[in-house]
Amino acid sequence: MSLRAKILKKLPLAVAVLPLALLGMFVTAVVPSGWAYAVCAAVGYVAEPGAMKRVTGRMQPLPRVGLSVAAASALRGASALVLLARAGEGESGAFVLAVVGFLAVQALRLGYAGLLLYVWWCRRLPAVTRNVDLSALRIPDAPPRWLMDLHRGPLTFVDLPLVAGAAVAAEAGARWAAGGAGAAVLAGLLALVLLAVPAWRSRHLASKGRVLSAVRAQVQEYEPEVVVYFSGNLQSAYQLNGWLPVLERTRRRVVIVLREREMLPRLDVTTRPVVCLPLGKDLAAFELPSARVALFAANAANNTHLLRMPQFRSVYIGHGDSDKPTSFNPFTKVYDEVWVAGPEGRERYARSGVGVADADIVEVGRPSLWPVATTTAAAPQPTVLYAPTWEGFHGDEGAATSLITMGPALVRSLLARQPRIRLLYRPHPLTGTLDRRAKAAHDEILALIKAANGGVGEDDAGLERLAAQLEALRQPGGDEAQAARDSAGPAADWDTVFAAWQDAYWADDTRHRVTAGSRPGLYDCFNHADVLIADVSGVVTDFLAADKPYAVTNPAGLDPDVFRGRYPAAASGHLLGPDLVGLEDFLDRAGSAPDPLAAERAQLRARLLGSAEADPLAPFERALDALLRRAAG
Template structure:
């Protein structure tokens, strides 16, 4: 993004988290020093107090500061070392407290302690073996995998060494502490015996998992099963995604569109953890972590892969010659990321409207115009059009949804740092405004200054809610009515959690999830959509109409905020392009350092926006234009820009997307036909039609007459841009 803005020195991150971690580490170290002193002096009260403090700090670490555990492990002070040291100091204290002629009586507790730790190591080794047998080369959702002998996961306590050692070792520690008080070896021996028995039972439970009848299918058996599933389901179009937890929304936004495409869709993931993160869908989901497994798609009926994002692993699937690839992106804006040169690696680039086509032409990154296909934005069906200005007696709902700082660190990427607080103060100063603040989930991930500004904005909103006066304009709601609405929201939240969890218990591993999510109940996706709509309605109904909100998390979604808002304030990002579907006014904060004219010229999506300066001086006039449509001079410009950015309303975006899919599928069919030997091609034209072209989605792999009709076309239909 062009900018003459000055780079700022990033302030140091807040010292509070570091102070808390340092304090915890200091208390833990001090407890061990005090325990050593109590053992060597010997001093029973000091030994007991230090041991109690040490155990309490362990609880704090696992409950509130889990990010400290890897740091301690890197310092060779992991949970095993700490636990052994704690018990060792107790044994030293016992020996120092005991009389010389009774030291031999403590040999049995010491021997029991050694046996317990040996069993702990054995449990860890066997748990690793069990985990490897349960690490399958293919993971699925919404696919019947009962043939793979899937089973529930072992108890979480047996799979995690830290909590396991703490819990199973508690009898030993308690016995040693009691022995230090009573100066008798029996409590220590009893404690170590209990810990040993518990550890032996856990080891036995894991060993049973290694029996052939209890293990899931082996690697080759799973691969053979996967090949058979591909041959039976015969997918025709796939959504390919690879990324981290924070980027899963990029795939989620295309799931509904995929479910409405012609053909038999499938979702292809590359990261194992993403199988549990992807949003609820009835589409088969397949995770193929290894490249060698991914290459098995080459011999499948899959003809088109749709890519909502670029990633390092994208290059691996692009090597499959039998599949055509379309880049759809997860949003369009004037940023350089929306015309990335990597896009020329795909066969086609599917964009929303003419502006994106011209953006690629202006960028001159090697994308030929013939490879750009305009399909609109199918996801925007959820955005309701504007019904009119806010009522005279109602508050003006303003959505401030800034983007994040981006990877290049350009100050003009996000308004949070330069203008965020000024914008929020100006909005909060208007008593007729209700503010919804929805920051990008990656805010602060690159520049600490953005994270600090985000926290200050949230505090401004909380302070405004505390100080806001009572509003007589809002109809008074009885306590019973509010209780009813809250109860309904709680019920819908539980219903959504039940539907999205799909019966997966907490602590389930990937194989157990695969088992629990093998066959979604019919209509689950529709039930989730219906419950989500009801939840959003109940959510807004329970909130006071004059209360400002910080909106984070999965629910409510961004488009739900669009439908509530009368005005959007954002940055140069795909948010403003999507918001144009509503026809409502929007504003863009200019923190690039460019003049307003240069800013509008550099970013075409700003053409219909009110441009706000970092000092937010234009906010009062902007609000006045929203409340009085006769002062809104940009309404016609918004309608024209919507057409340029999103394309025409007819045919619908979903129809144009299906047309693009059919065209690219036909290209893939012709490419495969040319690649086969003539003798292999001639006897099976019907089979080509069944395998290579998308038809109506169905559970089995049987072809249809419609497939054969489409295959009769040798020349792909024209991919010219739809009329604008």
């Protein structure tokens, strides 16, 4: 396929047709031909970008003010006036009325755009929340989506009466032009009135100081003891989502503070108060006198906005414990304490020499591991979980992703194995964001899995129905203001629907699966897998809690002794190089009993994850209690 053909294939047909239709309207207006003009106008209306598309999704972060539609409308109106003038009606009173109507329609469109921006401004809260009572703000329902979009709203075809009147007038008399212009003006006025109603009802939300005061008062009434702070790009939401189950279980009062409002829709369900404060000045003014400890799940530039507040004892808790360089980032020395899982985390910082004092390191285990079971769900065939990491930017060739060098070949070997296995493929959420080769390998693996499933994808009507219910419970409808208002309490039916979704997802245990995100979660995949194949990452460390065989990829083909010395988590696992030598032997031995590496895994688990306790949350709670006592003193 030629480059020109590829470009044309990607362009919507309307993009090419609309300019031709507008040109045709001017040509037929000059001729003049009312009927030909009407045909060109009809084609243009149908081709209007987005005009015939079904309205989906939420209100845009910034309202689409419809500049392209306004330009097309102005051109259509101008062509209507040209048609009337060429048809000999230029001296008539009806022509003057048509001109006035044309100008009035453009003014109404401009006024509508201004009012739309006002509504958007009023409803764009300076502090967006979840699980916070905002009844004091009296937030009205969001305006209908079609009303907030000039591309597909009530003004999309407001010039239709004017254009139609001109077309008829060219054949049957000027009076039709005046009538069409009047109808267009009335339609524009009606649209303006429709939008004026939500503008009036939302006007009090324009007082941003009042909104911030109401949110702050509600959060202060909750008297939070701990702030969990998070900032980052939208793909990094998984880093905070991994901590939400822990925050649900801790007995301390926790408030979650976000900085990017677009992060809220990506947050998993929680009953803890969530406050998003996009502006640094609003964060600085958001006083929480009862809170003394701030936990940070990731290193981000915006972290400094909270770190400079002296009332908080800052703790870096990270979002995974692994042998990657990201687990001993030099930036972590800015925190008062760094919490790691086990003794290996402490030694990791000592070896790296990045400046984190040993006295500032606290071992808290991995409090999120309580859902991990040491037995596998019964299945007719062994299940292999392949969980490659992303391409990253740390420059460590040994800890690189296996996707690029060996991913598709590994999946082909697993799918071709006899006796057959069941494959769970779980790519990293950031896969393909830095390297196109990783994205290409990922897409190839998806195609391989779909082919192995007989051409059947992940689509399932029952799962889709349950997923839609979960989404409706997780994310209230309307714009962000309405969603904040309606999320004052937890989703009552969430646990029931989520359990039903999980049962339905795992019911067909003969199919290979592509798993991602929080449904199903990583630990749920652990519980349904017999063995793990993963890159150097926190996935390997956490899998030690399952006490099952695992293999670590060695995509750079480093010497095995060097590899194990550099990455301690691989010590009790099988190594897989880019040639995949030993894969069959690993799978055969993984199903044997007794497990020859079980004792080594137990020792490594204590070293990486800390001493085993009945409740993995207990060491974390003790560390939090101790820090709160020191902060209070």
